[in-house]
Amino acid sequence: MYFSYGFERRREAEGQTLNRLASWVARHDDATLSLIFTFGDRTEFERIAQTYGGQVAWVQDITWRSPWTTSWDKYVGFITFNCLNPATDPAGAFFSSEAALQGLAVIAHGSGRAEEIRPIIVAEYTKSAKGDDPRDFVEKLMDAGTLLVYALDLPDTEAILDEVVYVNDAAQSDHTDLIQSLGESSWTSTTGYERHISSRDVVFSPEEKFEEPVEVFYRRWSLLAEHVRASPSLNMYLGVINHPPAATTMLRETPGLTLRWCRQFPAEEQETSMPGTAGVFLFDKTACYPNVLHQAMAGVTTQEGEVIVATSDSDFSTKVMDEMIGMLRNPMEMDVLRRLTSRSKSFIFQFAPGDSPEMVHGSVSTNNEAMRKIFHGLD
Structure with missing residues (x-):
């Protein structure tokens, strides 16, 4: 089970949530921040990793049609980031080019999770049709030990980002500072970058x-x-x-x-x-x-x-x-x-x-x- 937080953010502050999460990971030795991407060219994973201070954990061949474009992507991959390194920039990697529209950011316990959740990710991205509720995929990641999943919905306008953060129910009590790191109290700040946060939507288990x-x-x-x-x-x-x-x-x-x-x-x-x-x-x-x-x-x-x-x-x-x-x-x-x-x-x-x-x-x-x-x- 997990909680989901949905909110809107102005494009000028697009990296703010991931920067906060990277800062939280840097303070916890047992946590890792990683990005899931799909690309048509295998070399894109190495380029992203080298440019933004990440490391490619794995890449696998797939045939997946993006629901947001008419193109077919051939690879899904997992890039991890050492958030203690000041040169690492997962937010920059996530929002590079069109990658954010096809990517997910995840926080999990330990680097070994990259291989543990690999079958779940590959199975999701090799589906011939993307008609399933995306929350089913999130729930599988949570069951496998993922603490948090960050994603974007398609924005209604180019100036606004629709963001959603899924937090494992266990993390609500085990890592209260993870929730606080999302900056819920400042999502209504006067900077003008963070427009508003919607009501928290608690996701129920299947009947x-x-x-x-x-x-x-x-x-x-x-x-x-x-x-x-x-x-x-x-x-x-x-x-x-x-x-x-x-x-x-x-x-x-x-x-x-x-x-x-x-x-x-x-x-x-x-x-x-x-x-x-x-x-x-x-x-x-x-x-x-x-x-x-x-x-x-x-x-x-x-x-x-x-x-x-x-x-x-x-x-x-x-x-x-x-x-x-x-x-x-x-x-x-x-x-x-x-x-x-x-x-x-x-x-x-x-x-x-x-x-x-x-x-x-x-x-x-x-x-x-x-x-x-x-x-x-x-x-």
Whole structure:
């Protein structure tokens, strides 16, 4: 998992982000800064390295059509930079000629990463079609130990650069100074070079579907719930859709659950034979989470669209109100929940219909590695 920071910078300050990152690498012996390039001429890699103080780690033959030009590039290569050397200039190398439109900058642990991530890079750049989400490629690099990936989107104007920096979720805690080196506080400086930064976009893990015995599910959530209870910033919510009023009344009376909002709909408004309810309940952090969860779900037929969400978003229950009311007769889609919690650390479990009452059917997705590991028993 990783975080992405998107922002615009004026062309006059095009090298500022990479210069900051090079300065950070120079202060950390275990980090290396490298550039990925594609060229039609193999000698271009050596020229770039010699001109800007880098070293060619490897070059491999490919046949790849750039999505930005009509030309075919024949080689992909990896150039590393010794950021302790004042003569090295990775920013100059990145923005040389048209290279920036086809390149990526990466920061990783140790020089050995050049060979470790080589198969991932070669596989990406030898694809016959570039229709995949580029974030899939970034995620593979992150899984292989990359700390940061820097790239450019095509600018709307020649005067403005659209930049994006992807930061490994592990680096958020292990290297807080890496985040600070991006200069978030100065991205709104008065120099006029840095126009603005957009909201941080947290990327969620792929949706993972599974089924398991009810008691196994409760054990999973008891571990995650203890983590939530110990964290001042996290809370856990239960969202219900198309619930029978009697079942919702039971939830209202369950100790350890606090109703945040609830709306009932008569049968005629739903065009069904039964009235329904949509609402969100907050789990009390002073209660015994596993017991409360078990009591809340006991005797309640879970339906598609019902969710349990652990999140640092203090306004979660309000944000989902309109969506849940609007989807009273339909399942709530996972991507809606991910969008609504995109700026917060969150773990989402969504129920799915099943044939057996002894089994829990559902799917999970998260943008926080710690919660993912706890839920899957990896720690």
